[in-house]
Amino acid sequence: MNSAPNGVWQKNPALAWREIDDETIIISPTESVMHELNDTGSFVWKRIDGRRTAADLAALLAENYDVTREVALADTTALLAELASRKLVVAAAEDAH
Amino acid sequence: MSIGGVALALSLEDEKLFARAEKRYSAFADGVGIGRPVNVVPDCAGNGSEAVFASDFESARVLVSAKGVEFRGVKNEYALDSLMRMFLSWELLSRNGFLLHAASVVRNGRAYIFVGKSGAGKSTVASLSPAGSVLTDEISLLLKNNGEWRAFGTPFWGEFHAAGSNMSAPVAGVFHLVKAREIRTRPLRGASLLRALLPNILFFSSKTQDHQRLLEIAGAASEEIPGHTLEFRRNRKFWEVLP
Numbered sequence: 001m002n003s004a005p006n007g008v009w010q011k012n013p014a015l016a017w018r019e020i021d022d023e024t025i026i027i028s029p030t031e032s033v034m035h036e037l038n039d040t041g042s043f044v045w046k047r048i049d050g051r052r053t054a055a056d057l058a059a060l061l062a063e064n065y066d067v068t069r070e071v072a073l074a075d076t077t078a079l080l081a082e083l084a085s086r087k088l089v090v091a092a093a094e095d096a097h
Numbered sequence: 098m099s100i101g102g103v104a105l106a107l108s109l110e111d112e113k114l115f116a117r118a119e120k121r122y123s124a125f126a127d128g129v130g131i132g133r134p135v136n137v138v139p140d141c142a143g144n145g146s147e148a149v150f151a152s153d154f155e156s157a158r159v160l161v162s163a164k165g166v167e168f169r170g171v172k173n174e175y176a177l178d179s180l181m182r183m184f185l186s187w188e189l190l191s192r193n194g195f196l197l198h199a200a201s202v203v204r205n206g207r208a209y210i211f212v213g214k215s216g217a218g219k220s221t222v223a224s225l226s227p228a229g230s231v232l233t234d235e236i237s238l239l240l241k242n243n244g245e246w247r248a249f250g251t252p253f254w255g256e257f258h259a260a261g262s263n264m265s266a267p268v269a270g271v272f273h274l275v276k277a278r279e280i281r282t283r284p285l286r287g288a289s290l291l292r293a294l295l296p297n298i299l300f301f302s303s304k305t306q307d308h309q310r311l312l313e314i315a316g317a318a319s320e321e322i323p324g325h326t327l328e329f330r331r332n333r334k335f336w337e338v339l340p
Contacts, residue, residue: 016308018316021287025295025316029308034295
């Protein structure tokens with residue numbers, strides 16, 4: 001399943017989003033709902049590209065923030081699960097990676 | 098007529114509706130008849146599948162397609178007014194602008210924008226301001242032109258029951274109205290200002306690319322315009338605390 005470390009996600013292409021300060025504002029046009037991500041959430045969001053695995057994203061997070069790889073992986077998989085539950089990310093197609 | 102620099106040439110078949118529209122938009126009519134043609138028709142035929150923008154108000158519909166701009170199913174001035182707001186909200190995307198639920202008041206040559214939902218105090222602010230200084234008490238039009246954010250008067254009004262002034266002024270600041278016992282301001286910048294603006298922006302497109310463009314424009318406004326929370330009660334003294 002994609003919540004595993006080797007899971008690969010892509011941003012939902014139906015969304016509009018913009019960074020401002022260190023945050024990200026995401027709008028779902030069909031639902032007229034606004035979502036917000038803090039700085040670490042924004043860091044991961046920008047790097048979700050349909051190719052990187054959750055473990056890849058966690059490694060990048062650990063390199064740039066003062067957290068261990070284990071903590072980064074737990075945080076990243078939790079974030080991806082939350083984003084998926086809100087339909088902000090979708091599972092990447094198999095041929096995308 | 099021209100609203101916020103958007104020139105429109107309305108064509109109406111219904112004489113009564115024409116007379117009402119002429120009265121409603123008189124301050125914004127230039128009498129020249131030059132502008133983007135808008136065909137206002139009483140019937141609502143067609144599904145609008147070819148439209149680059151379409152939005153409905155009750156049984157009326159605005160359609161923008163290769164054929165031009167059409168307001169269909171318009172039976173009264175309220176439908177006409179609603180379709181006008183819908184069309185402008187989309188048209189302004191290409192002009193770095195947007196419509197905002199806000200009152201705008203000009204003071205010392207600069208526009209103060211008071212944003213908030215119904216009941217937040219927009220009309221109160223307008224009623225406490227000198228005659229002729231109110232650009233609008235309900236729907237503000239903001240756009241960036243030549244590197245400068247300007248607020249334009251609009252013919253869209255709320256409880257003030259008077260058309261806004263057809264003029265514009267550089268924006269002094271955006272003030273998010275919050276009812277309180279004391280009158281004071283607090284800074285509201287960047288992401289915080291964008292969070293306050295977005296729920297108050299009039300927008301009717303369901304297309305991702307249009308929402309992306311709106312986010313870029315509103316995001317730029319939030320980064321470039323000084324923003325404040327205005328804790329406010331019905332009292333003219335609020336002007337004394339504005340920066």
